[in-house]
Amino acid sequence: MKKLTRSGLIIFTCLIWGACSTTKSLKPGQFLYTGAEIKINPDSKMKIDGQKEVKDGLESSTRPRPNKSLLGIKFKLGLYNLAGEPKKPKGGLRNWLRKIGEPPVLLSEVKIPYNRAVLKSYMLTQGYLQAEVTGDTVIKGKKGKAVYNVYTGNRYKIKSVAFPPDSVGVAAVINQTKDKTLLQVGNNYDLETFKNERIRIDNDLKERGYFYFSPDYLILQVDSTAGQNQVDIRLKVKDIAPDAGLKPYTINNINIYPNYSLRRDSALRKSTPEVYKDFNIYDTRKTFKPGLFDRLVFFKKDEFYNRRDHNQSLNRMVNIGAFQAVKAEFLPLDSFKNNQLDLNIYLTPLKKNSLSFSVTGTSKSNNFVGSEVKLTQTTRNLFRGAEQLDVSVSGGFETQVSGVAKGLNSYSFTAESKLSFPRFITPFRGVNSTNNFIPKTLASLSYQILSRGSSYNLNSIKTEFGYNWKESQYKEHTFNPVSINYVTSKITASSKDTLFAENPGLQKNLEKQFIIGSNYNFTYSDQMNESQRNNIYFNGSLETGGNVWGMFASRNNEGKKSIFGIPINQFVRVEADLRDYFKINKNITWASRLNLGYGYAYGNSTSLPFVRQFFAGGTNDIRAFAARSLGPGTYYYKNFLDPGQTSSYTDQSGDIKAMLNTELRFKLFSIVYGALFIDAGNVWLRKEDEGTPAIGDTPAIEGRPGSGFEFKDALKELAVGTGAGLRLDATIFVIRLDVAFPVRKPFLPEGNRWVLNEVDFGSSTWRKENLIYNIGIGYPF
Structure with a gap:
């Protein structure tokens, strides 16, 4: 064969x-x-x-x-x-x-x-x-x-730079900012630097009211006769520059049309505006509260025009998510005879109600679902302040085909409502953001059913209150000071004893869980810069349960801290997800991910809540192993060590996770892409699970030898898999098929864990036991 x-x-x-x-x-x-x-x-x-x-x-x-x-x-x-x-x-x-x-x-x-x-x-x-x-x-x-x-000959360098000698008007402003010049004596002659210098001067002038100035009004005269391969540069304003471009302008009237359309143009202009601070608001239908525009428009009457306020105002009006069209029009008074501008802002609102359908892929290490379809009803401007209410229902699945644990791994159904306010709502006054992005206050309530086939179901009710804000186009923060999650379980397996015997860790994990705490999430991404050859994505999260709230809890009959008689989970959980996307050329990308997680349980809890634990294996994880089947450590449940038997009870979880993925993605033709990948990783318990003896009517819980984390042994206990994939990338959605097989199995005896020598594609038995087909929506990372 x-x-x-x-x-x-x-x-x-x-x-x-x-x-x-x-x-x-x-x-x-x-x-x-x-x-x-x-x-x-x-x-x-x-x-x-x-x-x-x-x-x-x-x-x-x-x-x-x-x-x-x-x-x-x-x-x-x-x-x-x-x-x-x-x-x-x-x-x-x-x-x-x-x-x-x-x-x-x-x-x-x-x-x-x-x-x-x-x-x-x-x-x-x-x-x-x-x-x-x-x-x-x-x-x-x-x-x-x-x-x-x-x-080439010799490269010319800059010998001297001269700026306009005038001490008044636009030349004086250029002289005031010449210490920021990009043209430095001794630097190489570079045409791109010359262009950027003109842009720099234009930006400085725009910040000082020179609305009609243009970089084309500047000329850089280069004299290459200085000798010794050097040039003298003289910067001056062109004599043909128009008068309008050489004087600063102030803002006169600020007219806002919040419910604008061409059909209503004449009627709106003839209507009587509502005067609010420096704004004239033409909104006969009272669509928005006037105070909203105080947070969107940064211009003030009689102040000099500046580009920073212009850009921030436009960005805020676009990013608030309430308008489908935004236009700012600056009109000079008396045909440029004076130095004032009227500002007209035309805003066309989005429809108040809309229905959307989306297909997404997920890749978080503690998420049960790999792909999801979602239907969302959106209501905008709920209280006339650009608030937004999203009510959604979604269903998700994660499946792997072939291998010893083939079949449906899990599915979920979620109903969620989320209300967002385009401002910080806090007990303290004056907390606001002044950059291009709108801060948001978020309140959410959700109900979710997570099903593991014929094994068990988890029912989760969750509510959160917190804040989301962007520090810049690259950095985003989410902080939820209040996060409450109540989880109950239902065993659907025909025999609890069989289920717990095959997966000893489940018995503790399927107890009721009451998580009340706080969480913080930070994201950095420069993926929107497509011109860069290398892009980075980083997501870091910190979650605590029962720490602050535990101070207000009372103790129940078992001595555990409880709220409403329900013991609370006490833990600290941190996770970091770093991804790198390197473009070898426009058709080939090398993508890599490092995912690390650590959880520490204390007080009431001996381990992280099941819905906060880490898992390894699956369609977005280590694809050569069944979903959540790896670990903890070198432990592997009994049935999979017996080739004659199979089991779907694969939920092996841990308090610590380390994962590394690397993937070469390349375009084949049209929307069809290929991939070659290697995945490595595992999960561990912070302390080895030694099990518990039987006490009264409570049966004994078997331990999990090899499940504990030892730093010196971590590398030796990593699982490794490799494979190839095909992706249909239609931009708006990605359908993915990956085929993977293991090359290192950490549950085998030390010295026998590398199984490259056993790879045999011609053997139907090997293919049945090792080849795993992953079907997913979206890229794995």
């Missing part, structure tokens, strides 16, 4: 390699263009500063671009060649392959003189004012490339 499998693999590889031949469809006299080769100062050993970056910039400036490749193989070109000439003008496999493929880029398409001019211009912008470029083509077999020799 192994020999047959290897032979088939060799034949399949040869077929693919033959289909991907890059030159098979070329006609006589045609040569495949393989790209540009840049040689910098080829006749000299001298290297320029940042030579690799300059070389990359030059190479990316050449046209055309060669055919795309993945890991050195031009798959798209191979598919195009595999299709051959279609027999039909439309439809059929050949046309489809040509559509997702890519025709060959020919050497004849390369325009050497054009590229030489482009490369020389690029070098001039970098300060190589005496650069020269030559170019030619080189042919080898049926392939050809373009070779460009770049002779």
Whole structure:
């Protein structure tokens, strides 16, 4: 079987390699263009500063671009060649392959003189004012490339910088801020820096009321005759700059139209406004309370215009989530004859009620559900202050196919209501945010059923009150000083004894849980910066239960602190989730995640509440192992050590978690993406579970040997799995199929945990016991 499998693999590889031949469809006299080769100062050993970056910039400036490749193989070109000439003008496999493929880029398409001019211009912008470029083509077999020799000469530096000498008007303002200049004596000549300097000056002037000023009104005169490869720079305001751009403006009237539409334009303008502080509010229908605009509009009457207030006002009006259209119009009085502006703000509200449907994937370590569909009813502007009420119902599932624990792992149903206020509601006055983002006060109430198939159900009622605010576009905070969660369970297994025998930890975990405490969550993400090659996501959380509230609790007959007669859980839980997304190129991303968690139970509690514990294994976790089947530590429940029996009671949890995932994601064609991944991790108990003896009618609880955490042994107890996946990424949703298998099993005896030598895809028994198919919605991280 192994020999047959290897032979088939060799034949399949040869077929693919033959289909991907890059030159098979070329006609006589045609040569495949393989790209540009840049040689910098080829006749000299001298290297320029940042030579690799300059070389990359030059190479990316050449046209055309060669055919795309993945890991050195031009798959798209191979598919195009595999299709051959279609027999039909439309439809059929050949046309489809040509559509997702890519025709060959020919050497004849390369325009050497054009590229030489482009490369020389690029070098001039970098300060190589005496650069020269030559170019030619080189042919080898049926392939050809373009070779460009770049002779840089010396790079010019800045010798002196002179600003406008005037002491009045716009020139005086430019002089006042010249200490912030980007043009520093001794720095390299760089055209991009010159552009940024004009933008910097424009920004400074906009902050001081120069509304109509433009960077185009500035000119940087460069004199390269200073000698010794240096330049003198003189900055001045163009003589043709209009008068309107050379004087500062103040704000006159601030007119706000909160319920604006083109149909009602005339009627609104003729209506009598409500005067509130510095605002004239034209809202005949009383749609919004006037006080709302005090938190949205930062301009004040008779103050100078500044761009900061402009941007903050627009951002707040957009981010508050109450308006579908926002427009700010600045109109000069008397056709620029004076220096005042009227500000008109036109706001078109969103519909008061809306219904939305969403499909999401989840990836939190303590969440039972991997994917979720959600229906949400939204009511906006509930109390005329841009409040928002969301009432939703959702259902979720997490499933893994094949392996020894195949089948439905869990599903959930959730009903939730959430009310948000666009401000801080606190006992203290003056607590507010003055940045671009609207702070929110949140109150929520939810009910959830979590089902583990035929094993048990958890019923959870949760309410929270807290705050959400963004420190910047990258940093977000959520703080809930009040969080109450009551959880009850129902055993659905035919035999409790069987369930607890196979999973000793469940008996304690399925007791009633009353969590009353606080939590804080911090998120940092720069993923919106798509131009960056490397993006970071970090989420850190801290939760406490029963600490402050425990001071007000009384003790019950068992000596446990209780509220309303129900013992409270007492614990501290921290978790950190760090993700890195590195773009190798626009079609290949290397994504990695490090997830660490630690929980400490005290007082009433000997372990974390079940719904706050950590799990390992599953569709968004360590995909080569069944959901929540790993650990704690080297412990593994009995049935899975007996190949003749299976069990679905896989809920192994811990107080400590360590997980590392790395995944290479690449585009195959259209919306189809592929992935190769490795996952590693495990969970542990803070102290080994030694079980408890039988007391009276209470049966004994079996211990879990090897479940305790020892730092020195942690690396030796990690599970490792690997696999590949396909994703349909339609932007608005992602459907994912991952196939994984274990290469390290921590529950095996030490020295036998690596099982790479047992991998045998040709064996149906091995596939049945080890291959796991994960179906999910969204990326795993």
